Amino acid sequence: MPPGRSRSIITAVTLRGHPRQRRALRIMTWYSLSGVPWLAGAFLPDWRVPLWVLALAIDVIGPRLGWPTPRLGRAAPEELHLAGEHFAERYQQIMIIALGELVLVAGLSYADTRLDLPETAAFLLFFATAVLIGLLYVTPAGVRLAPAIEHADPARLGVITGYLHLVMVAGLVVTAVGAELSIAHPTVAGDTNAVLAILGGPTLFLVGRILFSLAIHRRISWPRVAALVVLSGAAVAWTGSLSCATAGADRGEVGRIRRPGAEIAVRTVFRLECYLGWFTPQKVGARLSRWTLSR
Numbered sequence: 001m002p003p004g005r006s007r008s009i010i011t012a013v014t015l016r017g018h019p020r021q022r023r024a025l026r027i028m029t030w031y032s033l034s035g036v037p038w039l040a041g042a043f044l045p046d047w048r049v050p051l052w053v054l055a056l057a058i059d060v061i062g063p064r065l066g067w068p069t070p071r072l073g074r075a076a077p078e079e080l081h082l083a084g085e086h087f088a089e090r091y092q093q094i095m096i097i098a099l100g101e102l103v104l105v106a107g108l109s110y111a112d113t114r115l116d117l118p119e120t121a122a123f124l125l126f127f128a129t130a131v132l133i134g135l136l137y138v139t140p141a142g143v144r145l146a147p148a149i150e151h152a153d154p155a156r157l158g159v160i161t162g163y164l165h166l167v168m169v170a171g172l173v174v175t176a177v178g179a180e181l182s183i184a185h186p187t188v189a190g191d192t193n194a195v196l197a198i199l200g201g202p203t204l205f206l207v208g209r210i211l212f213s214l215a216i217h218r219r220i221s222w223p224r225v226a227a228l229v230v231l232s233g234a235a236v237a238w239t240g241s242l243s244c245a246t247a248g249a250d251r252g253e254v255g256r257i258r259r260p261g262a263e264i265a266v267r268t269v270f271r272l273e274c275y276l277g278w279f280t281p282q283k284v285g286a287r288l289s290r291w292t293l294s295r
Contacts, residue, residue: 023075026067034058060163088146091165095137098172102130105176109183118186126179133172133205148216164212171205199235203228 034055041051066074110123145161178197185194206228213221 022072023067026069026072026075027062029069029072030058030062030067034062085146087161091145091161092138094165094169095134095172098169099130099134102133102172102176102179103127106130106179106183109180113183119183122179122183122186126175126183129175129202133175133202136209137168145216160215161212164208164215167208168205168212171201171203171208173201174204175201177201195235199231203231203235206231 037051037055037058041048041055044051066076068074106123106126110119113119174197178194178199178201181194181197188194206224210221210224210228213219213224
């Protein structure tokens with residue numbers, strides 16, 4: 001059970017008779033409502049995307065409306081005060097874990113190689129990427145997150161920054177997949193999956209980071225937008241050149257090129273599912289094996 005849902009149930013029970021119990025009951029009601037499509041999507045793969053989009057929409061809309069609930073009404077603005085320091089600290093811990101996974105994956109992949117110069121250069125590149133991403137997160141919006149939450153509309157900023165952190169964590173997970181692919185085979189040319197991961201991961205993180213600054217400061221960081229354009233252009237140019245270079249490949253190779261993101265998608269989903277705890281690593285590994293055998 002996700003922490004937010006279990007916490008709302010515990011709070012609703014322990015605050016019996018307290019004025020804040022009504023807010024906890026409202027939140028528990030909305031989490032129970034969104035929990036239905038979340039769980040249904042886990043067991044219905046064909047309907048997973050629309051069900052999870054519906055569940056996500058419920059989780060986002062609820063706080064903005066004050067969790068209106070029959071016989072309980074909706075939460076008043078004074079009930080929605082968020083402790084900025086608490087939220088900022090939790091978000092920073094999440095980012096530290098995600099950055100740690102990137103460094104750990106890079107280190108484990110490097111340890112399985114021959115430790116030659118190309119592998120060493122690739123490892124150092126991704127270690128430097130992790131350091132720069134960490135610095136990019138904390139300066140300056142990451143430092144100012146706590147006071148921004150304290151003085152902003154809590155229903156807006158508290159929810160938005162939470163989901164923007166999910167976008168940034170997803171970018172780090174994709175970057176970790178790119179590290180695993182490129183460190184293991186640093187001199188292999190024509191690997192579209194590695195290109196998508198190496199450039200797509202930082203691009204996804206940068207999208208979340210730009211929107212994060214927009215939410216905190218109400219303005220766009222144009223240098224980061226320029227960097228986003230450069231990364232996107234490099235990804236398009238690189239994948240396009242690889243497609244042209246392999247235009248004369250045999251039929252089997254062409255079949256693999258038609259789905260250039262298949263391997264990166266499976267690896268990313270595997271890491272995200274393990275990271276978020278939706279499934280155990282054993283179950284996800286079994287699903288990954290079945291996917292590979294079916295292809």
